Amino acid sequence: MGSGGREHGLAIALGCTAEVVVAPGNPGIPDSVATDPEDLEADLFVIGPEQPLVDGLADRLRAAGRRVLGPGADGARVEGSKAYMKELVGQAGVPTARYGVFSEVDPALAFLQTLPGLYVVKTDGLTAGKGVLVTESFEEAAADVRDKLSGLSFGAAGRTVVIEEGLTGPEASVFAICDGTRAVTLPPAQDFKRLGDGDAGPNTGGMGAWSPVPVAGVELGDEVVARFVEPTLAALRARGVDYRGVLYAGLMLTPDGPKLIEYNVRFGDPDSQVVLLRVTSDLAELLAAAADGDLGRAPPVTTTDDVVVAVVAASDGYPVAPRTGDRIEGLEAARAIDGAEVLCAGVALDDEGHLITDGGRVLNVVGRGPDSATARRRAYEAMACISWPGLHHRADIAAP
Numbered sequence: 001m002g003s004g005g006r007e008h009g010l011a012i013a014l015g016c017t018a019e020v021v022v023a024p025g026n027p028g029i030p031d032s033v034a035t036d037p038e039d040l041e042a043d044l045f046v047i048g049p050e051q052p053l054v055d056g057l058a059d060r061l062r063a064a065g066r067r068v069l070g071p072g073a074d075g076a077r078v079e080g081s082k083a084y085m086k087e088l089v090g091q092a093g094v095p096t097a098r099y100g101v102f103s104e105v106d107p108a109l110a111f112l113q114t115l116p117g118l119y120v121v122k123t124d125g126l127t128a129g130k131g132v133l134v135t136e137s138f139e140e141a142a143a144d145v146r147d148k149l150s151g152l153s154f155g156a157a158g159r160t161v162v163i164e165e166g167l168t169g170p171e172a173s174v175f176a177i178c179d180g181t182r183a184v185t186l187p188p189a190q191d192f193k194r195l196g197d198g199d200a201g202p203n204t205g206g207m208g209a210w211s212p213v214p215v216a217g218v219e220l221g222d223e224v225v226a227r228f229v230e231p232t233l234a235a236l237r238a239r240g241v242d243y244r245g246v247l248y249a250g251l252m253l254t255p256d257g258p259k260l261i262e263y264n265v266r267f268g269d270p271d272s273q274v275v276l277l278r279v280t281s282d283l284a285e286l287l288a289a290a291a292d293g294d295l296g297r298a299p300p301v302t303t304t305d306d307v308v309v310a311v312v313a314a315s316d317g318y319p320v321a322p323r324t325g326d327r328i329e330g331l332e333a334a335r336a337i338d339g340a341e342v343l344c345a346g347v348a349l350d351d352e353g354h355l356i357t358d359g360g361r362v363l364n365v366v367g368r369g370p371d372s373a374t375a376r377r378r379a380y381e382a383m384a385c386i387s388w389p390g391l392h393h394r395a396d397i398a399a400p
Contacts, residue, residue, distance in 0.1 A: 316390020
């Protein structure tokens, strides 16, 4: 359930062992249907984006007797409110950055002045991954606080901000599949949030990802379950929340060990795509077991040793004001590259039936291979086949 590259990746992975329908999907995802998800019948509903979860879609489906992988609205608050998330993980004893929550400018600026020099300012509400500023400039951080609290930047989503002490180190993403009590993890990934090469420019929803990554071995998953996810699930249960879904831990691997940057309540985008395309075990059976609250019956997670690299092809003007309606050329040639795949995200059809851009992040161009150099080469060879006016992408995803 969803319409982006994440849902295209899920459809491919789930389609290895199950019949898949994607609602509403998009014209580039096979088996997409325009039917309202609540009007469909299926053995398992997997909800992709965060907004429907926050709005209670999983609750409505469960009330209608459906099996659902995705938290109810009470569990989705973990992503819907960053202030709630920080308070929850503080109760759970999860390692994370020092922070404060503010709705007025003067106390927020006073807290900023107590930080050592790397400032993180986040909107409390959902902003599709674009409401985070990370800067070494106090003046820039202070201006961002004023703009957010005034509603100028992100409207109601920014009228409360979370300010954090900046953490340093490589980042990693770990996806935990949760059944309310237990969790199993998929292999770590690393995504690239900034718009430009060398991590320049503004934060985006993600410009690329790869898995596996040298900075995070499979043992990180065991640590994340023990130190992060299981304590968080226990804290949620103490609040009466039965969390059955994905808990996505965005981590900073600091010199003092892993620390939580944030939780999301669904598969990430585009970092989950590279992980999902590595899974060789029965993903549908795993997600169904979690939805039933019975991970004990799930098959062990197995993955290929291949490296998978995804590069996002974005529209001109993304992330501020993406241009849409440009015809996409070269998809067939890109998919003909050995080891390449193209996942469709922000696409539509024009009057002649051709795919056109219909969003900021348009395509995930994926390469896989026995090593990172091969996977990366294949991804960029495929990217070179694709064109539309104003297309831009990072050139350094998974670079050595």
